[in-house]
Amino acid sequence: MGKLVNGEWKDTWYDTSETGGAFQRDTSKFRSWVTADGEPGPDGADGFKAESGRYHLYVSFACPWAHRALIFRTLKGLEQHIDVSVVHPDMLGDGWTFDTNFDGATGDRQGGRRFLRDLYTGVNPDVSGRVTVPVLYDTATNTIVSNESAEIIRMFNSAFDGLTGNTDDYWPKPLRGRIEEVNARVYDTLNNGVYKAGFATTQDAYEDAVVPLFDTLDWLEDLLGQNRYLAGDTLTEADWRLFTTLIRFDAVYHGHFKCNRRRIVDYPNLWAYTRELYQVPGIADTVRFDHFMRHYHYSHETINPHRIVPVGPALDLDAPHGRDKPRDQMGAA
Template sequence: MPQLVDGKWVRGDVAASEMKDGAFHREPTRFHNWITPDGRAGPDGQPALMAEAGRYRLFVSYLCPWASRTIAMRNLKGLEAVVGLTASNPILGEDGWTYDQPVDAGARVGEIRYHHQLYTASDPHYTGKVSVPVLWDMEEGRIVNNESADIIRILNSAFDHLTGKRLDFYPAALRAEIDRWNEPVYARVNNGVYRAGFAKTQAAYDEAVSGLFDMLDELERHLAAHRYLAGAHLTEADIRLFVTLIRFDAAYHGVFKCNIRRIEDYPSLSNYVREIYQWPGIRESVRIDHIKRGYYGIRHVNPTGIVAAGPVLDLDRPHDRHRLRGLGVFGS
C-alpha cells in the first residue's frame, strides 16, 4: 500500500515492511505523547500536554476498528463538546485516507484534504505507514498520539475535570484482568483478522485463521458465564474486542476469508455484541455502510471492488445478557 517516504507521498505497494514470508506484520505506531489534566508527564513518563476543551481533535475513519475504539470512548465519556471529530472517506485508495471536503487542521497547518498531511506537518521527513486514528493538537499543529490503545486511555481520564464524568473504563482494581485479555484479543482477534485477510501464503492464512477461531471459541466459553471480559463491569477490554466483532459478519467473514463460523453462530458472542452496540453512545460509533464499502474496496483482496449485498444485521434485536450479573461501569 502507499506510504510516506522522507515526507513524500509514494503510491503503489511500497509498504513491504508489513509482509514477511507471506505473513502480515503490523507496523508500530510512532507518536506516543500524552494529554493529562495539568500537563504533567504521562503514566510511563511520556511528554504530555494539558487537557483543554476545543484544543484537540480526533481524525478517524468509521471503517477502521482501531479508530472506532477512540470514537466509542469519546462518546462513552461524553467528550463530544470537548474533543473534536473528523471522519475520512471510507475508501482507502492511492492517496491514502482522504477527506471529502477540506478540513481545518488549525491555524498553523490550515486546511487539508489528505490524512498524510497531518504526518508531514508533524514530521517533514516522516517515512512509514499513515494510519488512523490521530489525536491532533489544533493549537500546535502536530500529532499528539496515533496509537489507539494510548488514545482510549487518554480519553478515559485526561478530561474528567472538564466534564465531571467519572466513568472509568480502566479502573485500578481491574487492570491486571483487563491487560490479561487485551494481549490475546489483540494478537489473535483484532490483528488476527488482518493476518488472515492479508496473508499471501496458505500456511500464513491457515495459522492466522486457526488462531482466530480458537480465540473466538475461548471467548464464547468465557462470555457464557461472565457479563463482560473482566467480570461484571464494562471496560476498555470490551470496547477493544467489540470493534472487531461488530465488523466480523459484515466484512471479515467474506472479504478476509474468516469464514469458519460467523459471530451470529456463537450464542454468547452475538448477544454480547448486541448488548454493547445498544449501550448509549456506541451505535453512533458504528457505520456498517462505511465498514462494508471500505473493506470490500480493498483492491488487493477484492480486485473487483464489488460490495456484497448481505448479510442483514439486526443489531437492535433484544439480547440475553441480563441473565448474567452486571454492574455497569466503574464510577457510574
C-alpha cells in the same frame, strides 16, 4: 494503501516477501499523552494539558482502531470538547483522503487539508511510515499528540474528567492485570488476527492466523457464558477493544478476509454480547456499516480486484440481548 518515506508519499502495498507471506503491522509513530495537568504521561512521554476545544480527532468510520477512539469520546462525554474529522472510506493510491462525496465523510474540519498524510508531514516533513487513524491533534501547538489508539482511549478515559465531570472508569486499577491479559490475546489473535488472515499471501501464513483466531472466538464464547463481561461483571476497555472487531466480523472479515469457519451470529454468547454493547446509549451512532463495507471491499484491490461491494448481511442489532438475565440464561436470546 501507501506510506511516507522521508516525507515523500509512496503508493505501495504491504511487502510480505520477507515474512513468508505473513502480514506485519507497523508501530505507531506519535506516542505523547494528554494528561489532566499537562505532566508527562505514564511512559514518561511529553504531556499535553487536557483543555476543552484544544484537541481534534481524525478518524475513519471504517477503521476498528479509530472506532475505539470514537466510542470512548462518546462514553466519556467528550463530544463538546473534542471535535472530529472523518476521512472518506476509500483508501486508494493517495491513502486516506478528505474527499466529501460519501455520506459521513466530513473533510478536514480543522485545517482544510486534502490528504491525511498532509497532517503528518505538516508536523514532521521527514516522517516515514504508514499514515493511519486515529490521530489526536493539538491545535494549540500544531502537532500530533498520538496516533496509537490503545493510548488515546486511556487518555479519554481519565484525562478530561475534571472538565466533563464524567468519572466512569474503563481501566479500573483492581482489574488492570486481567484487562491486560485479555487485551494481549484478543489483539494478537483477533483484532490484528483478522488482518493477518486477510492480508496473508501464502496458505501457511493464512492458516497460522485463522486457526488461533477461531480458537480465541471459542474461548471468548465460553468466557461470556460464565461472565457478563471479559473482566467479570464490570464493563471495561477490554470489551470495547473487542467490540470493534466483532461488529465488523460478519459484514467484512468473514468473507473478505476468509475468516469463514463461523460467523459471530453462530456464537450465542458472543452475538448477544455484541448486541448488548451496540445498544449502550450513543454507541450505535459510531457504527457505520456503509463505511465498513465500502472501505474494505473497494480499497483492497489485491483481495477484491473488481471492487464489488456486497449488499449484506442483514443483522438485527436491536434485538433484545438477554445479557441482563441470570448467567444460566445468558446467550438464550
